[in-house]
Amino acid sequence: MEYYNKEMECMSLSDKKELQSKRLIDTVQKVYDNVKTYREKMDKIGLKPSDIKGIDDIHKLPFTTKQDLRDNYPFGMFAADKRDIIRVHASSGTTGKLTVVGYTQYDIDMWAECCARALVSAGATHDSVVHIAYGYGLFTGGLGMHYGAERLGAIAVPVSSGNTARQLQLMKDFEADVLCCTPSYAIYIAEEMKKYGIKPEDMSLKYGIFGAEPWSKEMRDEIEDKLKLKAFDIYGLSEITGPGVAIECKYQCGSHIQDDFFYPEIVDEHTLEPLGYGKRGELVFTTLTKEGIPLIRYRTRDITALNNSPCKCGRTGIRIDRIAGRSDDMLIIRGVNVFPSQIESVLLKEKEIAPHYHITLDRVNNLDTMRIDIELAEGVAFDEVKKVESLTKRIANEINSAIGLNAEIRLVSSGSIERSMGKAKRVTDNRKF
Ligand code: DLL
Numbered sequence: 001m002e003y004y005n006k007e008m009e010c011m012s013l014s015d016k017k018e019l020q021s022k023r024l025i026d027t028v029q030k031v032y033d034n035v036k037t038y039r040e041k042m043d044k045i046g047l048k049p050s051d052i053k054g055i056d057d058i059h060k061l062p063f064t065t066k067q068d069l070r071d072n073y074p075f076g077m078f079a080a081d082k083r084d085i086i087r088v089h090a091s092s093g094t095t096g097k098l099t100v101v102g103y104t105q106y107d108i109d110m111w112a113e114c115c116a117r118a119l120v121s122a123g124a125t126h127d128s129v130v131h132i133a134y135g136y137g138l139f140t141g142g143l144g145m146h147y148g149a150e151r152l153g154a155i156a157v158p159v160s161s162g163n164t165a166r167q168l169q170l171m172k173d174f175e176a177d178v179l180c181c182t183p184s185y186a187i188y189i190a191e192e193m194k195k196y197g198i199k200p201e202d203m204s205l206k207y208g209i210f211g212a213e214p215w216s217k218e219m220r221d222e223i224e225d226k227l228k229l230k231a232f233d234i235y236g237l238s239e240i241t242g243p244g245v246a247i248e249c250k251y252q253c254g255s256h257i258q259d260d261f262f263y264p265e266i267v268d269e270h271t272l273e274p275l276g277y278g279k280r281g282e283l284v285f286t287t288l289t290k291e292g293i294p295l296i297r298y299r300t301r302d303i304t305a306l307n308n309s310p311c312k313c314g315r316t317g318i319r320i321d322r323i324a325g326r327s328d329d330m331l332i333i334r335g336v337n338v339f340p341s342q343i344e345s346v347l348l349k350e351k352e353i354a355p356h357y358h359i360t361l362d363r364v365n366n367l368d369t370m371r372i373d374i375e376l377a378e379g380v381a382f383d384e385v386k387k388v389e390s391l392t393k394r395i396a397n398e399i400n401s402a403i404g405l406n407a408e409i410r411l412v413s414s415g416s417i418e419r420s421m422g423k424a425k426r427v428t429d430n431r432k433f
Pocket of ligand 1: 091139215237238242302323325326
């Protein structure tokens, strides 16, 4: 099975542009008529729905931010009548209120289609057993992939996160070929397998669909090696729909956005000026068909670049590069902008350390300090003082040449860094601003 919906996934660019234009015009009218915030934003800049004649006019429209959703908590940005909303999800940020999103029956169907496309893109078929270890609940990971698997006609196994021993048992007994969870949980699952003496060959896993948090290429290699499966990057956010907004194909040269449903732009995160293909900046989405909570030019805070070169898989969905991090997760250490994923890339190149680390930032005498606790790989002994010393030094040098900053490297014993079953928390920032 190459595609779930070839007609839409491989649509010619000219047909797609026509479709996106028509859908944008309808969406703008819908939000102007039904959402006070949008009517006010547009009136303020003297923009009428009729000024939007196609997708090329998108730049005229105002942006939407997470703050808009918070200000309208819980249902103030919904464009559909409350009676037509059949589900809500929500995500929490680092601060403030939850961001609540509502779905009509159409929205749930469209989202299931996105996740079915994503599953097939990663190799799943009608015959697959899909083990879903993303959390079920207000978080969109579990239910999103669940509906996608059912839509595909595969078997959805709704395990949710937690109780890893039972997960292993079920994966083995049900002969799951597809595993869906966060990359950090995938690593944890691999460790637990080892602990229980289960070899990857005892399982039937072939494909992993991992996302919901940034992860490096090196982390992918590590997971593929440990679980003996092919790992795919899936991207999404609850404000836009949930998982399935974009997914890699088998060529793994970026993730194809389902851009018949979600129109992407990259803007400079400071000036908000649109940037061209290949330029790194903030990813912005406009939903093209959503009914419950359509969003116009929503600023995701995720940092990436768009790639419009043709892909060998035949899909025409424009691609995003691996997410470097969120602009609000970006650490500014002594004035240098650093994403934790840059540090991860350096660390995972070392064979003697495990893919578990934690970054702690402090301020001592008005100077930022960074400490990185890193686990030694299993079987690497602490007693060889010289070896540990030279490893510590080497990592510190490599970090310095990658990001230009000095870090205190602390090697800790295997198993001492807290494991995550959902999104991993990799940074503690004790600095007072
Ligand atoms: O994390 C939806 C999701 C679930 C995606 C399962 C993939 C798999 P939120 O909780 O709203 O939704 O968080 C969205 O997570 O803006 C990114 O910062 C980050 N994120 C999601 N996928 C990736 C990825 C879900 N593949 C936020 N790589 C987004 C990097 C990701 N970051």
